[in-house]
Amino acid sequence: MFDDALLDDERALTRADVVLRGLAESGSRVRMGAHEAADAIAGLAGDADHRPRAVVAAGPAARLVRAVLEPACPVPFVAWSGPGLPGWAGSLDLVVVLGAPDGPGAHAAAVEAIRRGCPLLVVTVATSPLAEVAASRWTTLVPTATADPLAAAVVAIQALAAAGLAAPFDTEEVALALDDVAIASSPFVDLGTNRAKQLASSIGDDVPLLWGGSVLAARAARRWAEGLRRASGRPALAAEADDIVAVLDASPSRDLFADPFEDPPTPAPASSLILLDDRVEAPAVRVDRGNVLGAAARHGARHDEVFAGEGGDLARYASLVATGGYTAAYLEIGLGH
Known part of the structure; x- marks a missing residue:
């Protein structure tokens, strides 16, 4: 079980210092x-x-x-x-x-x-x-x-x-984008305002589904999925919009009123959708975005959106990938790995 209290626990964060320091650098x-x-x-x-x-x-x-x-x-x-x-x-x-x-x-x-x-x-x-x-x-x-x-x-x-x-x-634009994520996702920033910790907490017990609309956002989604699989030892899928919709349609709907202690467990973990937005506005991206969000709404799937920072293509990509790195690190900490 994911324990979000570990995300602000000094001893747990200290044990992950090598990973977090590598991300910050x-x-x-x-x-x-x-x-x-x-x-x-x-x-x-x-x-x-x-x-x-x-x-x-x-x-x-x-x-x-x-x-x-x-x-x-x-x-x-x-x-x-x-x-x-x-x-x-x-x-x-x-x-x-x-x-x-x-x-x-x-x-x-x-x-x-x-x-x-x-x-x-x-x-x-x-x-x-x-x-x-x-x-x-x-x-x-x-x-x-x-x-x-x-x-x-x-x-x-x-x-x-x-x-x-x-x-x-x-080059400095890319470095600054990475620095901005390092500051916002620092282990010294608590769960209430740390976006990476919040994302890790939201997918702690779910199967994450990652989607990015543009070429670079889709590549960032694959990097997220790789990191989340390594951190949790569980499935994490980055795919095209049609495949994400198919997975959501086949997943059990989330019961918002279920009691985790009294109700029987669902046969499979619920899916959580994460949309990576690198600020590329194209008609095809908007259509696919609407489709995946519609599928999530139909099945009551939790969803989050991660927005890239400002700057050129590579700077925006770097900020998305860095946020995913911190999210994977905090997921690993919360699972006690």
Whole structure:
């Protein structure tokens, strides 16, 4: 059973200090990564006139970079999750490898890019095995201070902007968005005003259903679901609107007047809906939002909305993901894990 009293218990919070401290340092990691990569990124400015035929990104944060840059990138942008590289990739295409410094997929992409003679941009810790494997005359290493995937994505977008493949980008905006969430979700802020603690309390005994309408909000919903599953050891689903509606229609309706001590337990846990809103207003998003909220209302499902902070696409995404990280941490604390 979830115990919300633990969310303001000093001893319980102290036991989770490593996790909470890591979340609080997210903004600092973004700044450190940008500072570490500044010289290498400055050196890319002279290459802005040498536009590749296409960009292929590989690594854990590749799809995030694509989601941010694809609408404005002047050349085709592909996020490749398979081994190696697409069959058509060659010496006219830029390969960007980023993310986990020791991931086998990143290693395979870097080795294949070198074999084919592709210009290679590697975003990783300078002393990592990936940096060693990727070394070649066609490789540009953009070093980062940590292996944080979000910090690596920020550095990669900065580098691509310097090369003329993305719009100018404000790293400090992302760091400030993470700082704002860290302040609002601090363990020193009590349950009454701490949004992350409130969200953890609301889903403490339920199955969370996560929905985000835009591409980046949907990606943030998947990060939430991953974190909540790890924290609780229970199901958590991030899905498209139609799938969320189907799950809600198949879930038992919540009885608001049920007595938890006298009434028999329901055959399955109730579902709680969390909507992630990154302030993207599009007709399709509004329609899907109405559908999932309507399904929640029909079945008496509890629902919450989480709004992104101000700023650009990546800053809003970062604020949603950071709030999800704190929510998962407080869920774990409340469950006594």
